[in-house]
Amino acid sequence: MTFTTTDRPAPIVKSGHVQLSIILAELDKNTLQNQIFDQIRSMILNGQLKCDDPMPTTRELSSQLGVSRNTAVLAYERLIAEGYIRTKPYVGTFVSPDLPDTAFLSADQRTPQTEEQGAAIEVPPPCGALRTHRLADPERRRLAADFWVGRPDARSFPLKAWSHHIKNRLKAVGSNLTSYNDAAGLMELRRAVAKHLAPARGVVADPEQIVIVGGCQDGFNLVGRLLVTPGSTAVVESPCYQGAAFVLESLGATLYPVPVDQDGLDVSRLPKTRGAVAYVTPSHQYPIGVTMSLQRRLELLAWATQYDAYIMEDDYDSDFRFIGSPLTALKGLDRNERVIYLGTFSKCMGPGLRLGYVVLPPRLAEAGRRMKMLMNNGQSWLEQAAMADFMSSGEFGRHLRRIRQLYRDRRDALLGALRNHFGACEIYGDQAGMHLVWKLPDGFPDAAEVEKRGLAAGVGVCSLATGSALRFDDINGGDRLLMLGFVALTEKEIETGIARLAQALKA
Ligand SMILES: Cc1ncc(COP(=O)(O)O)c(C=O)c1O
Missing domain, CATH: 3.90.1150.10 (Aspartate Aminotransferase, domain 1)
Known part of the structure; x- marks a missing residue:
């Protein structure tokens, strides 16, 4: 079967600053005047044409679309009759200030475009509420001084070494970019992370327990998907980091806030129910910054053992301790495989790398690898390889x-x-x-x-x-x-x- 089209090319009809791209199809069952009407109406309703924008004259429209003046006039008359445009005598024709048919807009066009921080979008089950957190504000780039949180110093990024390692790896790329690799991450990087964590954080882990992730945020998703079921309890610090709480909530968990004081999480307020997940930041509580005392850490571990709970330890910025020696991570005190440790290269290198790691208890390690595979088949090989080299060469230290x-x-x-x-x-x-x-x-x-x-x-x-x-x-x-x-x-x-x-x- 041959298929012919007699669509005319889309001419750009200009008037003032308005440019209308209208495509007329002669074989369309719709009349030319209706096609013009429909397309201008859509441009108004989807915001391409804004209130009080000037419209081309019917003469301009007809000559540029190659239709009779009468066709353009009839289309305009209908647009005027339905309130989409209006004429101002001796001035011209303009988009109407009052749109008659907002129901035509898609849901996200109807709601204000400013994303209110923390405002939930309700979605059908099985998903819980979806909320969003703000990690950067481009507007603030213009400020004389911005004390924005969580952003490393761009001027200190080790660019020379990084580009050296990237180039070096590309020289011997083999099939690494053209094949799938282990979803749990590049073994060289997992070994380097294990080697770093033992002395730095007191976390002794076999590289097989480590899954390389796209930063802590990816780790929250991985762990959440392993442990959270709709309606299960997720203990969070009050106040806490939105990024983690919102993931748990999106998976259907019920958030159970536990207050934080000078010694960190008030463990006496933990729920006495079985099977919860607790998200904590013991080294530098987010946002308040306090460090959880040893007594509380031990009590938290005892609670997890007693109530068959898992603890997600977010150790996001522990590379920076300014007073005394680094404290052992909670994971380093865990004798009963209750703690899942999350670390990130976002703070010590940069969040643009999207690299972090999750240390799982041995019994969850294989589940972690499989979950990462289901999520996205693992992180980019090149950055993992460069990071592994940067660490093993001693430059990271x-x-x-x-x-x-x-x-x-x-x-x-x-x-x-x-x-x-x-x-x-x-x-x-x-x-x-x-x-x-x-x-x-x-x-x-x-x-x-x-x-x-x-x-x-x-x-x-x-x-x-x-x-x-x-x-x-x-x-x-x-x-x-x-x-x-x-x-x-x-x-x-x-x-x-x-x-x-x-x-x-x-x-
Ligand atoms: C407490 C806390 N955890 C985790 C993260 C996220 O880090 P990532 O870039 O590794 O996802 C942040 C980011 O600011 C954070 O403040």
Whole structure:
């Protein structure tokens, strides 16, 4: 069968700044006038044409589409009659300010485009609510100083070494880019991670227990999919990191918030039910920054053993400890295979790499590999290979030592600047990590207002909500906690930023 089309090419009809791309098909059962009507109506309803945009004249339209003037006039008359466009005598024809048919819009066009942080989209079972967290704000790039949290220093990325390892691997690529590899990750990288974790975090693991993932976020999904069933209990710290809580919630878990105090999670408030999953950040609690005491760690492990629970330990920024020696991770104290350890290269290298690792108890290791295979067949070979080389050459260790010192200096600069401009400050979480928390003194506005005034003065600071923290109540006085990331700013930028913030708050 031969198929012929007599569609005319789509001419661009211009008027003012409006460009209408209309395709007319002569074989279409629809009349030409209806085709013009339908296509202009769609452009208005899907937002291509906006309220009060000027329309081409019927003369322009007819000559450029190659239709009679009468066809264009009839199409316009119907658009006017139904309220899509209107004419202003002696001025021209314009898109109407009141759209008559919003039901025609798709759901996401009808809802406001600004994504409200933490607002849930309800989806049909088996999925739970889907919420979103914000990890960057491109608007803030223009600020004089942005104390955004969780972002490493771009200037310290080991670019030379990284490009050397990438190029080197590409020279001997073999079939690595053209075949599937082990979904659990490149064995060389898993070995290098195991070798790093033993002395650094007290986590002794066989590389077979390790699954390379696309950062902690991928790890939360992997572990969640292994352990969460709809309606099961997911213990989370209150407040906690949104990224993890929202994954657990999306899998149908019921969140069970347990308050955090100076010693970390208040283990006396854990549920007395079996089979829960507990998501915790013991080394540097997110967002408050406190470290879980040894006593609490041991109690948490005992609870997990007693109630057949698993603990997801998120050790996201533990490479940076500024006071004393690094604390052993919870996983390092686990004698009953209750802890699943998650680590990431997002903080010590950069989140653009999307590389992290999950250390599973031996009995879950094979399940972890299979789940990763079902999720995405594993991470990119090239970055894994470069990371393995970067670690085994000793460069990773040197890089960590260098940025740890740099970040410590920046932390000191921030503490000094806060003291100089605001006097004695109540600070949490400054012993480790990449951000600290300042409890705003009485008489100051709350954190959301300080953030607003800071932004107006060209300085970015974060209330808990902006910093991707989920609050369940206000027992920690959460609305007075201000998060300040310090590692991506130079000491000079830190000083300038805090001086400006002080000025803005005085004003
Ligand atoms: C507490 C916490 N865990 C995990 C992550 C996510 O890291 P990744 O980039 O590895 O997914 C973040 C990111 O900021 C975080 O703050």
